[in-house]
Amino acid sequence: xxxxxxxxxxxxxxxxxxxxxxxxxxxxxxxxxxxxxxxxxxxxxxxxxxxxxxxxxxxxxxxxxxxxxxxxxxxxxxxxxxxxxxxxxxxxxxxxxxxxxxxxxxxxxxxxxxxxxxxxxxxxxxxxxxxxxxxxxxx
Numbered sequence: 040x041x042x043x044x045x046x047x048x049x050x051x052x053x054x055x056x057x058x059x060x061x062x063x064x065x066x067x068x069x070x071x072x073x074x075x076x077x078x079x080x081x082x083x084x085x086x087x088x089x090x091x092x093x094x095x096x097x098x099x100x101x102x103x104x105x106x107x108x109x110x111x112x113x114x115x116x117x118x119x120x121x122x123x124x125x126x127x128x129x130x131x132x133x134x135x136x137x138x139x140x141x142x143x144x145x146x147x148x149x150x151x152x153x154x155x156x157x158x159x160x161x162x163x164x165x166x167x168x169x170x171x172x173x174x175x176x177x178x
Contacts, residue, residue, distance in 0.1 A: 040085060050090050050097055051122025060085040063122040066093045090125050091148060100127045100147045107144050111137055121150065130154035 044052050044062045051063045060083070068089055092100075097120050104127065108116040114133035121128040126148035131138065132155050142149060 040083065048094065049122075050092065050094055051120055053123040055086070055123075061122070062087050063090050063125065064088070066090050066096070090122075092125070096147055097127065100145050100149065103145050104129060104141070107141055111141075115154075117154065124148075124150050126150045128152065 040060050040062070041052065047062070047064060047068075049062045050065050053061050053063075055061050062085060064087060066089060101118070101120070104116065104118050108114075111133065114131055114137060116129060116131045116133075118127055118129040120126075127145065127150070129141065129149060129151045130153075131141075131151065132153065133141070138151050142151065
Protein backbone atom coordinates (compact mmCIF):
# COMPACT_ATOMS: atom_id res chain seq x y z
CA UNK A 40 0.00 0.00 0.00
CA UNK A 41 2.89 2.36 0.62
CA UNK A 42 3.96 1.94 -3.01
CA UNK A 43 0.41 2.67 -4.15
CA UNK A 44 0.30 5.76 -1.93
CA UNK A 45 3.62 7.03 -3.30
CA UNK A 46 2.55 6.40 -6.90
CA UNK A 47 -0.58 8.49 -6.30
CA UNK A 48 1.41 11.31 -4.64
CA UNK A 49 -0.22 10.82 -1.24
CA UNK A 50 0.59 13.46 1.36
CA UNK A 51 0.41 10.84 4.11
CA UNK A 52 -0.86 7.52 5.35
CA UNK A 53 -2.03 6.11 8.67
CA UNK A 54 -4.00 3.27 10.21
CA UNK A 55 -7.35 4.36 11.64
CA UNK A 56 -8.94 3.22 14.92
CA UNK A 57 -10.58 0.26 13.18
CA UNK A 58 -7.23 -0.96 11.82
CA UNK A 59 -8.01 0.15 8.27
CA UNK A 60 -5.21 1.67 6.20
CA UNK A 61 -5.95 5.28 5.17
CA UNK A 62 -4.26 7.11 2.31
CA UNK A 63 -4.52 10.90 2.28
CA UNK A 64 -4.22 12.44 -1.17
CA UNK A 65 -3.53 16.15 -1.74
CA UNK A 66 -6.36 18.66 -2.11
CA UNK A 67 -5.43 19.01 -5.78
CA UNK A 68 -6.96 15.57 -6.47
CA UNK A 69 -10.52 15.98 -7.74
CA UNK A 70 -13.16 14.59 -5.41
CA UNK A 71 -14.68 12.53 -8.25
CA UNK A 72 -11.36 10.73 -8.72
CA UNK A 73 -11.50 9.34 -5.18
CA UNK A 74 -14.52 7.17 -6.00
CA UNK A 75 -12.43 5.30 -8.58
CA UNK A 76 -9.68 4.50 -6.08
CA UNK A 77 -9.75 2.00 -3.25
CA UNK A 78 -9.66 -1.69 -2.47
CA UNK A 79 -9.50 -3.05 -6.00
CA UNK A 80 -6.36 -1.04 -6.72
CA UNK A 81 -4.25 -2.76 -4.08
CA UNK A 82 -6.18 -5.91 -3.20
CA UNK A 83 -6.68 -4.94 0.45
CA UNK A 84 -9.17 -2.76 2.30
CA UNK A 85 -8.21 0.86 2.54
CA UNK A 86 -9.82 4.26 2.69
CA UNK A 87 -8.75 7.05 0.36
CA UNK A 88 -9.35 10.59 1.62
CA UNK A 89 -8.60 14.02 0.22
CA UNK A 90 -6.58 16.46 2.31
CA UNK A 91 -7.61 20.06 2.87
CA UNK A 92 -4.04 20.97 1.82
CA UNK A 93 -2.13 20.70 -1.43
CA UNK A 94 1.44 19.38 -1.41
CA UNK A 95 2.59 22.94 -2.13
CA UNK A 96 0.74 24.21 0.97
CA UNK A 97 2.34 21.50 3.11
CA UNK A 98 5.79 22.37 1.71
CA UNK A 99 5.12 26.08 2.35
CA UNK A 100 4.10 25.39 5.97
CA UNK A 101 7.27 23.32 6.47
CA UNK A 102 9.42 26.13 5.05
CA UNK A 103 7.70 28.73 7.25
CA UNK A 104 8.16 26.60 10.37
CA UNK A 105 11.82 26.00 9.51
CA UNK A 106 12.45 29.75 9.08
CA UNK A 107 10.56 30.51 12.29
CA UNK A 108 12.54 27.87 14.20
CA UNK A 109 15.85 29.30 12.99
CA UNK A 110 14.77 32.82 13.99
CA UNK A 111 13.60 31.55 17.41
CA UNK A 112 16.48 29.12 17.89
CA UNK A 113 16.40 29.37 21.67
CA UNK A 114 13.74 26.62 21.61
CA UNK A 115 13.57 23.15 20.08
CA UNK A 116 11.03 22.22 17.41
CA UNK A 117 10.01 18.90 15.93
CA UNK A 118 7.47 18.90 13.13
CA UNK A 119 5.93 16.84 10.36
CA UNK A 120 2.73 16.61 8.36
CA UNK A 121 0.35 14.41 10.35
CA UNK A 122 -2.02 12.72 7.89
CA UNK A 123 -4.43 11.57 10.58
CA UNK A 124 -5.07 15.16 11.70
CA UNK A 125 -4.62 16.57 8.17
CA UNK A 126 -2.36 19.25 9.63
CA UNK A 127 1.27 19.98 10.33
CA UNK A 128 2.07 18.83 13.86
CA UNK A 129 4.67 20.85 15.76
CA UNK A 130 6.20 19.84 19.06
CA UNK A 131 8.05 22.52 20.99
CA UNK A 132 8.91 23.61 24.48
CA UNK A 133 8.54 27.27 23.50
CA UNK A 134 6.39 29.52 25.72
CA UNK A 135 2.83 30.51 24.77
CA UNK A 136 3.88 33.86 23.28
CA UNK A 137 6.26 32.15 20.84
CA UNK A 138 3.67 29.46 20.03
CA UNK A 139 1.11 32.18 19.23
CA UNK A 140 3.58 33.86 16.87
CA UNK A 141 4.30 30.49 15.22
CA UNK A 142 0.59 29.85 14.61
CA UNK A 143 0.22 33.28 13.05
CA UNK A 144 3.30 32.72 10.86
CA UNK A 145 2.19 29.33 9.51
CA UNK A 146 -1.45 30.35 8.85
CA UNK A 147 -2.48 26.86 7.74
CA UNK A 148 -3.78 23.81 9.60
CA UNK A 149 -1.29 23.26 12.42
CA UNK A 150 -1.47 21.36 15.71
CA UNK A 151 1.02 22.45 18.35
CA UNK A 152 1.92 20.17 21.25
CA UNK A 153 4.02 21.19 24.20
CA UNK A 154 7.04 18.89 24.43
CA UNK A 155 10.25 18.72 26.38
CA UNK A 156 13.23 17.59 24.34
CA UNK A 157 16.07 15.64 25.88
CA UNK A 158 19.69 16.75 25.50
CA UNK A 159 20.08 14.62 22.38
CA UNK A 160 17.24 16.56 20.78
CA UNK A 161 15.01 13.57 20.18
CA UNK A 162 11.29 14.09 20.25
CA UNK A 163 9.07 12.64 22.97
CA UNK A 164 6.68 11.23 20.35
CA UNK A 165 7.68 10.00 16.93
CA UNK A 166 5.76 10.55 13.70
CA UNK A 167 2.86 8.15 13.19
CA UNK A 168 4.29 6.57 10.06
CA UNK A 169 7.77 6.22 8.65
CA UNK A 170 6.67 7.62 5.28
CA UNK A 171 5.94 10.98 6.90
CA UNK A 172 8.61 13.64 6.61
CA UNK A 173 10.03 14.72 9.96
CA UNK A 174 12.25 17.62 10.90
CA UNK A 175 13.74 18.24 14.33
CA UNK A 176 15.46 21.53 15.04
CA UNK A 177 17.07 22.26 18.37
CA UNK A 178 19.17 25.04 19.81
